[in-house]
Amino acid sequence: MAGRRCARTPALPLLLPARRLRPPTPLPAPPETPTGHRRFLVLHGAGLGEAAAWALRFSPLVGRLGADALLIETTGLPEAEPALLARVLAAFARAGLPATGLLGAAPAALGALLRAGHPPAVLTPAEETAALPLLPVTALALPPETILALHRLGLRDLAALEAQPRAPLARRFGGALMTELAALRGAVAPYTPIRPPPRHVAACDFLEPLLTAPALAHALHRLVAELCEGLNAAGHGARALRLTAFRGDGSWQELGQGIGQASRDPAHVERLLARRIEELRPEFGFERMMLAAPVTELLEARQSNLAPEAGPEEALPQLLDRLGQRLEVWRLIPHASHWPERAQRRASPFAPAAPFTPAPRPLRLLRRPLPLEAVALLPDAPPSLLRQGGRAERVVSAEGPERLTPEWWQPGRQAPPRDYYRVQLASGARWWVCRRGEPGTPDARWFLHGYLF
Amino acid sequence: MFARPAPLPDRSTTLARLRDRLARLDHTAQDRDTLPVTPEINQHLPWGGLPLAGLHELLSDAPGHATAFAALLLARAQARLARRAALWIAAEPDAYMPGLAGLGLDATRLFLLRAPRQRDALWAAEEALRSPAIAAVLLLGARTLDMTAARRLQLAAETGGGIALLLREEASTPGPTTALTRWRITPRAAPATPHHLGPPTWEVALLRARGGRPGAWLLQWDPATGQLTTTLPAAAPAAERRRA
Numbered sequence: 001m002a003g004r005r006c007a008r009t010p011a012l013p014l015l016l017p018a019r020r021l022r023p024p025t026p027l028p029a030p031p032e033t034p035t036g037h038r039r040f041l042v043l044h045g046a047g048l049g050e051a052a053a054w055a056l057r058f059s060p061l062v063g064r065l066g067a068d069a070l071l072i073e074t075t076g077l078p079e080a081e082p083a084l085l086a087r088v089l090a091a092f093a094r095a096g097l098p099a100t101g102l103l104g105a106a107p108a109a110l111g112a113l114l115r116a117g118h119p120p121a122v123l124t125p126a127e128e129t130a131a132l133p134l135l136p137v138t139a140l141a142l143p144p145e146t147i148l149a150l151h152r153l154g155l156r157d158l159a160a161l162e163a164q165p166r167a168p169l170a171r172r173f174g175g176a177l178m179t180e181l182a183a184l185r186g187a188v189a190p191y192t193p194i195r196p197p198p199r200h201v202a203a204c205d206f207l208e209p210l211l212t213a214p215a216l217a218h219a220l221h222r223l224v225a226e227l228c229e230g231l232n233a234a235g236h237g238a239r240a241l242r243l244t245a246f247r248g249d250g251s252w253q254e255l256g257q258g259i260g261q262a263s264r265d266p267a268h269v270e271r272l273l274a275r276r277i278e279e280l281r282p283e284f285g286f287e288r289m290m291l292a293a294p295v296t297e298l299l300e301a302r303q304s305n306l307a308p309e310a311g312p313e314e315a316l317p318q319l320l321d322r323l324g325q326r327l328e329v330w331r332l333i334p335h336a337s338h339w340p341e342r343a344q345r346r347a348s349p350f351a352p353a354a355p356f357t358p359a360p361r362p363l364r365l366l367r368r369p370l371p372l373e374a375v376a377l378l379p380d381a382p383p384s385l386l387r388q389g390g391r392a393e394r395v396v397s398a399e400g401p402e403r404l405t406p407e408w409w410q411p412g413r414q415a416p417p418r419d420y421y422r423v424q425l426a427s428g429a430r431w432w433v434c435r436r437g438e439p440g441t442p443d444a445r446w447f448l449h450g451y452l453f
Numbered sequence: 454m455f456a457r458p459a460p461l462p463d464r465s466t467t468l469a470r471l472r473d474r475l476a477r478l479d480h481t482a483q484d485r486d487t488l489p490v491t492p493e494i495n496q497h498l499p500w501g502g503l504p505l506a507g508l509h510e511l512l513s514d515a516p517g518h519a520t521a522f523a524a525l526l527l528a529r530a531q532a533r534l535a536r537r538a539a540l541w542i543a544a545e546p547d548a549y550m551p552g553l554a555g556l557g558l559d560a561t562r563l564f565l566l567r568a569p570r571q572r573d574a575l576w577a578a579e580e581a582l583r584s585p586a587i588a589a590v591l592l593l594g595a596r597t598l599d600m601t602a603a604r605r606l607q608l609a610a611e612t613g614g615g616i617a618l619l620l621r622e623e624a625s626t627p628g629p630t631t632a633l634t635r636w637r638i639t640p641r642a643a644p645a646t647p648h649h650l651g652p653p654t655w656e657v658a659l660l661r662a663r664g665g666r667p668g669a670w671l672l673q674w675d676p677a678t679g680q681l682t683t684t685l686p687a688a689a690p691a692a693e694r695r696r697a
Contacts, residue, residue: 316538316586320564323577328567332550332560344550346565353561356554363520363556365549397645424650428640429515450549451517453640453653453674 037125039081041072041088042110045099052194054095057246057288058088060201063191069114070099071107071191081122089120095250104128107191108141108183115139125186132184133159140180146173158184198292200236202226209248209285216277216286221270223291228266237262237299243273245280246288253280260324260350261317262297268318275325320349332356339407340365340449360422362432362450369447372433379440382421386433388448394426401435416443422452488529488616491672493683494657499665503634505530505616508607510630513638514623518655521556521674522638523591523620525681528557530589530616537588537615538562540581544569544594557679562588571595575602582609582617589616596621603631627660635661641671652676654684 042065043055049067056062061073077084085103092099102110104123109132113123116139118131135158137150149172155161161169162181170178202223210216220243231238239262243255255276263269273291280286323329330346334356337343344356374383382398400421406414418434425431430452437444487502489495495502503509503526513519527539539562541548546565554560568574574592581587598619610617619632627635637658643651653676658669671684 313536315584319581319584319586322580323566327573327577329564331564332548334550334560340549349564356550356560358555359551360555361552362517362549363524363552364516364547365552367545367547396642397647397650399648399650422650424642424645426642427515428518428642428655430517430640430650430653450552451515451520452552453517453521453655 037105038073038075039103039105040107040110041074041085041101041103042107042114043070043072043088043092043099043101044068044111044114045092045097048092048097048099051092051095051097051250054246054250054252056195056244057203057252057290058084058091060195060197060292061193062195063193065107065111065191069111073193074103085120085122092250094248097250106184106186108180109186111141112139112184128186133157133162135184137161140184142177142180146177149173196294198242198294199296200227200230200234200238200293201290202230202292203288203290205288206286209282209287210289211282211285213277216280216282216289217274219289220273220277220291223289224266224270224273227291227293228264228269231264231293231296231299232301234296235298235301236293236296237264238269238293238296240293240295241269241273242292242294243276244290244292245282245286246290247282248284248287251283255279257325259317260321261314262299263314263318264299265314265318268314268321272321272325317350324349337407338404340404342407362452365450366448369434369449372446372448374433374435374446379444383423383433383446386423386425386431386446386448393429396424396426398423420449486533486614488526488533490526491670491681491683494659494668494670497659497665497668498634498662503616505533506611506614507633508603508610508617508619508631510619510621510627510632510635511638512621512623512627512636512660515638515640515655518640518653519620519638521653522636522655522657523618524553524556524558525674526616526618527563527589527591528559531559531562532557534588534615537586538564539589539591540564540566540577540587542566542568542574542577542581542590542592544574546593555676575606578617579605579609582606582613582615584613587613587615589618591618591620593620594622595619597628598630600629600631607631607633630661632661633663634659634665643673 046068048070049064052062052064052070055070055072059072059074059077063071065071072088074081074084079087081103085101089099089101100114100120102114102118102121102123104110105125105128109128110123112135113131116135123131137147137156137158140147150161155164166178204219204223206219210219227238239259241257241259243257244252246252257272257276259269259272320329329349331349331351331353332344333347333351333354335342335345340361370388373387375385376383382395382400384395386393386395398421401419403417403419405417408414416437418436419439420432420434423431423433431448432450432452434447434449435444436447486505487495487500488505489502511519511523531537531539539558541563544567546567548565550558550560566577568577574595578590578592581590606617606619621627637660639656639658641654641656643654645651653674654671656669656671659667661667673682673684675682
């Protein structure tokens, strides 16, 4: 801006207030947060453990601390910490789960302080260190018998406990007490997030709860654009997507969507997800939506085409994604078996393909063979007349038999052997028929198993 | 002194120009890629072959022979449009690749799609035909296809450039269609001995071709060389007399 203003011709009468060009005032420095330290928010309240998944709206890293406490890792969140704490507590109160919380560096210490009745606050490490010695032993996460034994010894608060030599304490009370003491002093006890954090997330908050499909579609458009931008910058493509929509009342809904080939094409991702919008049920409206890519793959950068549509290399996986979303799609791969039904297998359309070796086999194999009535001159001769569904077909010529015996190494009851004939009917059609069972025995039966040409 | 009257344009050049203009108006008549069937049939068809980017109907009551003809066209479309795939849509797809491979169909570029309802099948066919990644779509078992659905398929095929094949169970009185061609496939008993079936033979009747004449041929498939040959033009069938 400054450059443009200087470039104006000086003859023009500028009706600008006399203002000196000043360098912009620096942004207010964020409230001093210790850098290089992890920050945690510990929440206490009845039944909070149930709401762990809902708390994912605040941070991708959420852990459970028992049934009534939650741990939210806030390291690196852009919001100022007091504002964040106020927002989280307000959101929980609105959702009908009144909670109290402390934001600080050592989750164990924060939990103990909350149990001791500390009001909600943001604690600097110095404040935390100052508050800890006054902590009563009853607030520690220890079994009741340990606390009782400590009381009998006259150790009522943490200052007294920490003044004791460590070795006799460890000998008497075991590792649990030592671990707790270390955790209180900030040696962070590891926690397990309820979900592994996705590498790529895009989230959006709404002032007004979203209710209508066009509004959801618009929000989705923004989320997809943001997610794909992040994926592009990292050189990744998404293989799975997770759309989480949070309602105001503390409930949420999640949609999962797989992608056959890693993609970060916004048009494709949006088209896939747009079909699923109708599954979302915004009862009283969504106030936050989050789109994450939990599974990603490296995807090399490719110059985008001048033409808007994708080339054949990307178009095929995208088409299969779209078809597979509504209907069942598969490809056929060969399998080493002489038994007709097992010679080919269904595979995912994205599975590696293999060519087939041509064989004198039908073009279409009936999933349920049609029973036939056959007339043959001799029990083991090829049929001369076939009757199917009230229609008689005269057999002009027949090739066979081709005897197939079942695979004895397969588990389960063995099927009887089959004698296959390729028959030419007088009408011109060609069938692949088989006699199941030994010829001449009463349980020998005829079936039409496929159509030849 | 006087300007000479401009020489009247030659009659044949005028006709050629008009034909050219009409061809540009009608998308289907443009010079476009075609699939070869047999030399005789190619010569008979107005496009010099079976045009891609169009809808073609096959009628038959013999599932084997009709599938063979359709699979042959699928294989040729795969060969013609390299790196594109073929899609087989049916209520219960029962394609058997060990047999189909003999016709040259490439299993690595064939996808099967199960669509129990015709509405879904038509949606999938249209979606696939619009894509530039599809060489051919075979839609099996469509019963009655209204003109709108057929027209949509035709337009989708023109967008994507693939061929759409509609294999219908024999409809004795097939209604009007917007397809470019309509064929009836009838199996014929080949000269055979009681213990040898002989080469597969079938009669292919062109009932209707947009801008062309009906015809009928007796085709024979040679499994050893993989060649389709016309043995003799069969008698002209009772073709649909309706014009396109």
